[in-house]
Amino acid sequence: MVLHRVNFKSQKTNMKICFYIIIVFLLFGCKKDNNTLFDEENVIVNNEGNASSDEDENSNTDEEENASSDEDENGNTDEEENTSSNEDENGNTDEEENTSSDAEENIKLNLRVHLMQSEAWIHPKGSEMNMWITEDDVRDSILPEMNSIWSQAKIEWTIEQIINEPIVEYTGFEEDIEYIINSKRNDQGRSDRARLPLLHKLMDPSNLSSEMELEQNLFHIYIFPFIGNTSQGNSMRPFGYHSVVGCWTNKFNGGENPEKTLLTESQTEFVRGSLARTISHELGHVLGLRHSCNNCLMRNKGYVINAEQIAISTEEARRRRSEN
Numbered sequence: 001m002v003l004h005r006v007n008f009k010s011q012k013t014n015m016k017i018c019f020y021i022i023i024v025f026l027l028f029g030c031k032k033d034n035n036t037l038f039d040e041e042n043v044i045v046n047n048e049g050n051a052s053s054d055e056d057e058n059s060n061t062d063e064e065e066n067a068s069s070d071e072d073e074n075g076n077t078d079e080e081e082n083t084s085s086n087e088d089e090n091g092n093t094d095e096e097e098n099t100s101s102d103a104e105e106n107i108k109l110n111l112r113v114h115l116m117q118s119e120a121w122i123h124p125k126g127s128e129m130n131m132w133i134t135e136d137d138v139r140d141s142i143l144p145e146m147n148s149i150w151s152q153a154k155i156e157w158t159i160e161q162i163i164n165e166p167i168v169e170y171t172g173f174e175e176d177i178e179y180i181i182n183s184k185r186n187d188q189g190r191s192d193r194a195r196l197p198l199l200h201k202l203m204d205p206s207n208l209s210s211e212m213e214l215e216q217n218l219f220h221i222y223i224f225p226f227i228g229n230t231s232q233g234n235s236m237r238p239f240g241y242h243s244v245v246g247c248w249t250n251k252f253n254g255g256e257n258p259e260k261t262l263l264t265e266s267q268t269e270f271v272r273g274s275l276a277r278t279i280s281h282e283l284g285h286v287l288g289l290r291h292s293c294n295n296c297l298m299r300n301k302g303y304v305i306n307a308e309q310i311a312i313s314t315e316e317a318r319r320r321r322s323e324n
Contacts, residue, residue: 106151107317110160111283113138114207114222118167121181121225125257129225129248133275135162137263145264145276146283149303153310155317157283160218167202176201184229184255191231199227200239214240216323219286221279223247229255233278235285243282245275270301277303287313 115135120128133142139159146157167173176198183192199222209218220242226249227234233245250258252272262274277297284298289309295302298309305313 106154106156107314107321108156108158109317109320110218111143111157112160112207112218112220113162114165114203114220115162116167116202116222116224117164118177118225121177123181123226123248123250123258125250127248127258129258131223131225131247132260133223133247135164138162141263142276142279145274146280149267149277149280149297150283150305152305153313153317155287155313157219163207165204165207165222168204170201173202180224180228181226182229183231185231191228191234195228196234196236196239199224199234199244200236200242203242208242209240215320217321219243219283221245221282223275226258232261232273233282235282237285241286243279243286245278245282247275267303270303273301284309284313288316289313 115131115133115138117131120130122128139162143157143159150157180195180198183195185191202224203222209216209220222242222244224244224246227244227246230251231246232249232251233243235241235243245261247261248258249261249272250256253259261278262272264276265271265274281297284305289298289312291299293299293304293306293309296304296306296309298305
């Protein structure tokens with residue numbers, strides 16, 4: 001009986017222990033669940049926090065912030081900075097600089113020079129006017145001065161050919177030369193246009209430009225001994241712009257005894273003009289210029305080509321080049 005009570009008491013104790021164990025287990029399990037729920041809330045909160053933390057106080061996202069962080073102190077992004085780093089000191093990018101350098105390139109035009117050979121032409125005042133211009137004169141003196149003048153329009157003349165061309169000796173050519181030598185301006189100051197077809201007749205047809213070539217990149221200058229009193233050049237528009245100049249002139253002395261034309265002269269101290277200036281002037285007419293200025297290349301004394309004339313001449317020069 002006593003033993004039975006003891007066993008019962010032991011069983012009761014065991015039951016209590018089991019009960020406590022169950023209670024502890026339940027409590028532990030609930031706490032763990034609560035912790036798990038809290039952690040999940042933390043995850044939600046953290047996700048929301050991260051979402052909101054992706055925006056700074058200015059509501060910029062990290063991506064925007066990274067983009068803005070690429071900006072320098074002047075507010076330029078790396079891409080803009082890289083672009084601007086390609087700019088030169090004048091603010092031109094490499095691409096613009098290349099385009100600009102292309103635009104600045106000279107327009108090269110081909111020039112055929114005809115040195116008209118014959119016996120000396122005798123002027124009534126006494127001068128024996130021969131062809132004294134040489135190929136070296138053209139290459140070493142006349143052409144460089146022409147290019148200096150036309151550099152204002154970024155036009156560069158290059159020699160296509162220099163021809164020592166004998167005048168055509170047809171029946172009656174001596175009388176035509178005599179007419180040219182004695183031709184003069186009328187009372188209105190206009191030169192005698194009747195001499196122009198005579199000058200054209202003295203040109204060798206085989207050296208003239210064809211109808212098609214007249215629109216292409218080939219320009220002609222014929223240097224005769226003389227082309228008329230007080231006249232130094234003519235563009236010869238009715239004759240395909242086969243322009244003529246004289247290497248003897250009396251324009252500077254009002255029709256008195258002719259003298260050799262100057263090859264060049266100072267562009268800042270106009271004396272009486274030069275062969276280089278006269279050729280440049282006549283080629284200006286071929287490129288579409290008129291006597292629309294004062295004390296400039298195209299009129300009176302001077303060498304200036306104004307902005308309007310530059311625009312006209314360069315447009316025609318490009319057109320002629322494109323026709324090749």
